[in-house]
Amino acid sequence: MTSFSDSLFKKLWLTVTATILVTVLYSFLLSYLFYEKLYVDIVEKSLIEEGNRLAGDYSGGPLTNELKERIEWYNEKSESEVFLVSNPKELSACLPYAIDYSTLIGKEEREQLLNGEPVFKSGFEERFGRKILSVAIPLLDNSRLEGIIYLYVPLAKISELTVDFSFLWLIGGVTFIVIAAFLGFKMLHKLTRPLAAMKEAAERVSIGDYSARVDIQSKDEIGQLARAFNHMSESIQKEDEKKREFLADVSHELRTPISYIKGYSEALETGMITNSVEQQKYLKLINREAGRMVKIVADLLDLSRLDADEYKLVKSPFSLAQLIEDFIIKYGPALGEKKIALSLELDPDIIINGDEGRMEQIFQNLIDNSIRYTDCEGEICIRLSKHSYGCLLEIKDTGIGIPEEDIKNLTNRFYRVNKGRSRADGGTGLGLAIADKIVQLHEGKMEIVSKLGEGTTVKIYFPIVLI
Structure with missing residues (x-):
């Protein structure tokens, strides 16, 4: 039985499910960080705009009581805490928690204020249990720092801002994971089912059942x-x-x-x-x-x-007509014994590139059959002529012929039209199979045309050497 870890389907399903889970968690974390940064940016922008509007009421010179009262009134109405001080050191008395003045407004921050630039500060305050975001807006008169409008606000926890968002994320994420895991299960099951079928079929083939097929x-x-x-x-x-x-x-x-x-x-x-x-x-x-x-x-x-x-063929160019004339001489006694007439019509200009020994093997198998199955006083005609393929060699006899339904099987091994007669005459049933193979090795093709009782014609096409 296949174990859990050995199943491709289960491995793929776990991989897909884990990928979906990681993607959902990563998306949540990313949106959490983006949302928090967006919130902080909005608060910073709001504080500086608020501070600049208040600083717009300052027209220069020493800080007036009227400006201080206006700032105090605004502080009571605003969600942020707002202070107006003429000296940065006074902030330690205004803030509701202990601070180190040197860390609040240092030398670099003072230079920023003198240049008319606001100073941002943020940090976690244990008393509030949350992060504090503040901004100091300078009040300048001819490059002289006459005062500072200081605004700060405790940042709300992201969990407080996103409680509904997080809850919806949790429900949506869990629902998405369940649905995706289920659909992934179905999809992967359908995807890997042919692989499982192939595995079973391969096992059947391995034990000798070659009829196994995959749908x-x-x-x-x-x-x-x-x-x-x-x-x-x-x-x-x-x-x-x-x-x-x-x-x-x-x-x-x-x-x-x-x-x-x-x-x-x-x-x-x-x-x-x-x-x-x-x-x-x-x-x-x-x-x-x-x-x-x-x-x-x-x-x-x-x-x-x-x-x-x-x-392996040892090929060389040679005259096919000359090879046939030299080869056919040895069949004189066999032809004379059965009084078979032989006629040759050979084009002497046809040159082919082939193995002479193997070509003789082709002719031997074909002519043996022609003589064997041609009755006494019959006729065999060998014709060699040019053809669009290259050349055409025809070996035609007036023998007993072959039934049409048997012609397509003649080049099969041990196939005989008349097995009893073939054995009596010494045939093996392999000659035509060998001849067809050798013809193919010479880039040729062989055709057999026959009619029962009238004779057989074997046609062989070879490419020729152009001179």
Whole structure:
């Protein structure tokens, strides 16, 4: 069973949920800080505007009682505390908490006041249990500091200002987290369901069940991965079926000659055959079947090398017509034995770049079939001509022909239209498969046209070397 930490779905869900939670908390903290800064800026601006309005009533000279009374009256009406002093040291007597004058208005602050600039001060006061924000507005007469209007206000705690805001934030944040976690759960479950299905299908494939497929429900990367998995599984299944069929065919093909060899050799060994003529006959049969086994094994080795891309061609330019003329000479006795007429129509100017030995292997497989399946006094015509593809080689016979439904399977391994006849004549059922592979290695293509009872034509197209 998969543990919690091993589940991709649970890891993604926890990651998404944690990200949402951190985002909500960060947003709350950020808005908290911004709100507090905004509040402090508003208070500072309000204090300096308030102080400047009061300072506007000062027309110069020593501070008058009328101005002091006006400031006192304003102090009673204002939410902030306002004092008017002629000497900064008098602030220690006006403020409702103990202060150090030197820290309140120092040398630098006094210079600011003499330059007509307000002085801001802030700090936490334990007596009020909160932060104090203050501003000193200078009253100047010809660059002489005649007095100071001092305003201060205890800043409200952000929790007091944002109690409703925080409560709504809490409710909204919790609701958002719950909804987002639920939707994330649903979304991730749907997202990872194909991955879980692929995991199960991969486990089935690993134990040999190649029929496993994944249901494709999307066109995104996961859907593409599912399609790739299905394609892989289908390919493995086909290859497995081919392998099973191939092994069955090989065992079937080898079983016949092996059984013949075993039966004939046992008959000779036990002395059942005493006649020398019969003994020679049996020895010929054993030799024929042994040769057949050698041919099957050699053809299988060629096919395995072709499938593994280990079949290396040694290519060079040569005249295809000359190769065919030289090669066909060795078939004279076989053609004469069946009184088969051979006609050649070869264009001597056609040059191809290929492996002469492998080309002969193609011709051998095709001409062997033509002679084998053409009755006595039949005809075989070999024609070589130029074509838009490059060149066209046609091997046409007047043999027994092939049923139309079998033509597409002729290049499959061990496929025979008439298996009984093929075995009697010594065929392995691999020749056309090998020929087709070699043609493809020469960048060519092979077509087979046939009509039952009338004969067969094999067409091979090759690229040519332009001179």
